[in-house]
């Protein structure tokens with residue numbers, strides 16, 4: 664597979680900290696946490712191929728993205744790094760941790776899971792592919808928004824719901840389709856968790872309906888040097904919904920594993 668274009672936003676200096684976005688989003692989903700993180704770290708925020716400023720949309724797999732990310736980070740002199748990924752970004756980070764273990768000084772798995780899609784989940788991906796072909800990114804945003812946020816977030820923080828919808832609606836339908844195929848066909852990483860030796864922080868919103876706290880705890884039980892932290896009042900998008908608490912938890916852990 665040809666190496667896809669991955670653009671990075673970069674701020675701060677020090678140890679490289681890479682923040683990989685979820686689906687169907689772009690690097691803007693980290694905007695509320697990156698000021699606090701970049702005060703102490705060299706924060707690199709990629710837009711995955713076809714998303715944000717990384718055009719054109721080209722087909723990818725979760726493993727090809729992990730390899731492309733590694734190649735770009737080498738070129739940016741950002742290895743070793745701490746790699747953080749939310750949801751689909753977590754799938755990529757787990758693949759990276761298996762394929763490029765020596766490149767990591769730490770791993771953060773945020774609102775994500777190690778398991779592959781279930782047969783039912785794969786059917787749902789195919790339905791979403793049909794939906795994006797007929798209704799575009801607006802239909803996808805409409806379908807996904809209610810599942811991504813804690814039940815109280817839209818009323819309590821309407822700006823967060825608005826920002827999230829706008830990021831989703833800005834995604835190219837082609838990139839959304841590539842993302843759905845890559846997630847549908849991804850490997851199950853559960854069997855690899857015990858071999859991850861880098862320090863690992865697992866973060867999950869206490870109201871995450873897509874990758875719930877029980878999933879995070881199960882992942883933590885298998886990764887030897889891991890800790891699990893719950894973010895109160897957050898759903899699947901904890902760095903957007905509770906940025907102060909999420910960045911505090913991240914910085915505290917980064918300092919501890921230093």
Ligand code: MLT
Nearest residue numbers: 685686749750751752846
């Ligand atoms: C994400 O947030 O990246 C997606 O919800 C992940 C998924 O659909 O599996």
